[in-house]
Amino acid sequence: MGGRGARSLRPAHVLRRAAACRDACRPAASIEIDVPRARDPHHTAAPDRLENIVARPRNPARLVWDEDRQVWEIRDTIDGKRFKRRTQYGREDRRAAEGELALHVAEQARLEDERQAGSPDPEDPANSNPRLVSVAACLGFYGTRQEGTANGPLAGQHIINLLRHWKGKTLAQVRGETCRGFVKSRTAETYSAPGSTKLKPISISTARRELQTLSAAIGVWHREYALTARPIVSLPEAGAPHPDWLTPREYERLLKAAQGWDWTSSLLASREPVWERVPGWHLDAEDASDHLERFCEIGFYSGTRAAAVLDQRWNRTLDHGWMDLNGVTMHRSGPRVPKTRKRQPPCRIHDKLLPRLRVWREADLARGIEFVVHENGAELGRISKGFAAAAARAGLDRRDIDGTMRIGNLAAEDDIGMPTPHVLRHTRVTLMLRAGVPPIEVAEYAGMSLKMVLDVYGHHHAEYQQRAAAA
CATH class of the missing domain: 1.10.443.10 (Intergrase catalytic core)
Incomplete structure (x- = not known):
């Protein structure tokens, strides 16, 4: 559920919007402002300047030449802390060092996407609007909270199956018609039991349990972000129970x-x-x-x-x-x-x-x-x-x-x-x-x-x- 697989739980348009916001907010260069401080005649030990009174904006990831070791190094600011990692490339291998920098930037973007998928911004009003919340984001948010629980593996399998049919849809599109469409398309699929080559159709009860996972995910999102209108997941009728037993x-x-x-x-x-x-x-x-x-x-x-x-x-x-x-x-x-x-x-x-x-x-x-x-x-x-x-x-x-x-x-x-x-x-x-x-x-x-x-x-x-x- 977590780890590398979580990135796929965010739709493409949300990722593009998040990347655009990050690029717009990212400064082109490091800025340090020194503000002069007026002298206090009653305080003889007052300094001439007060440094760093304004916080430094986050420096973008960049290549810096290390004169001592004669290699390019990657510098960045991650979670408010300075990050530095030396590459193995010298001055003549600038292109290879840039490729390694690109990999570093892509990895940090992936980690940020995973963090956003599991913990969307609680101050973002869009998270309360079912027209703006994707089903994929809702399922990803629910999945991160199921990690490490007894229900985690089953919920993860349900989410994988749900995403195949609900990707690109928002919570506002969860209604009776789309739920019935999910059951129809899901039961048209087949599966084979572990160790068997015989294909069996997906049962209505399986589709029903997966829709129950979707309903639970919407409930968790609603409790966290107070949706203006909570979608209702329409479930197919439950089959009559027929538990087998032994004499x-x-x-x-x-x-x-x-x-x-x-x-x-x-x-x-x-x-x-x-x-x-x-x-x-x-x-x-x-x-x-x-x-x-x-x-x-x-x-x-x-x-x-x-x-x-x-x-x-x-x-x-x-x-x-x-x-x-x-x-x-x-x-x-x-x-x-x-x-x-x-x-x-x-x-x-x-x-x-x-x-x-x-x-x-x-x-x-x-x-x-x-x-x-x-x-x-x-x-x-x-x-x-x-x-x-x-x-x-x-x-x-x-x-x-x-x-x-x-x-x-x-x-x-x-x-x-x-x-x-x-x-x-x-x-x-x-x-x-x-x-x-x-x-x-x-x-x-x-x-x-x-x-x-x-x-x-x-x-x-x-x-x-x-x-x-x-x-």
């Missing part, structure tokens, strides 16, 4: 696959799965890793998001989540971790998970390992690839609850996709509701809003419309 038997198969087994066939009489060890999987070897098994168990019993599970530590820390086994509490996030809309409240460790955690902790601390989920002591950033392989070995392409296929349907729009790590969160919420746990308690445990629990998962509750159906 207890499906999770048993997933856990078996995570332990290095492959469901190769089923017994004809009992339909029980026949498992074979994955070739090359030796759990007793010194370099064996049970990271996928740990991830599945913690995710299934706590309903914690994948990133928070991978961030867990055994000992208390301020910047990461940690397992308090004495307090029987899983702290999903450290106190110094920036808060986001995705809440990560502490939760009580499940009774079936606690004994396993105690065994894992004792083994890890004996080896000096601080991560709860690790691969031979190394921290993990993602686990989606290994999870996908385990889901395939467990035969999760077919749903046990209703017999429908998750993938491979005749109509591609009927596919809901193979389970991802997030399915463990959906599973925990669903199973708690089916067990009759009150929705408010489910919301507190999972770190969701009560509205989301009721809207997305409420029909799974054991008492859902029970009295209405019996009336």
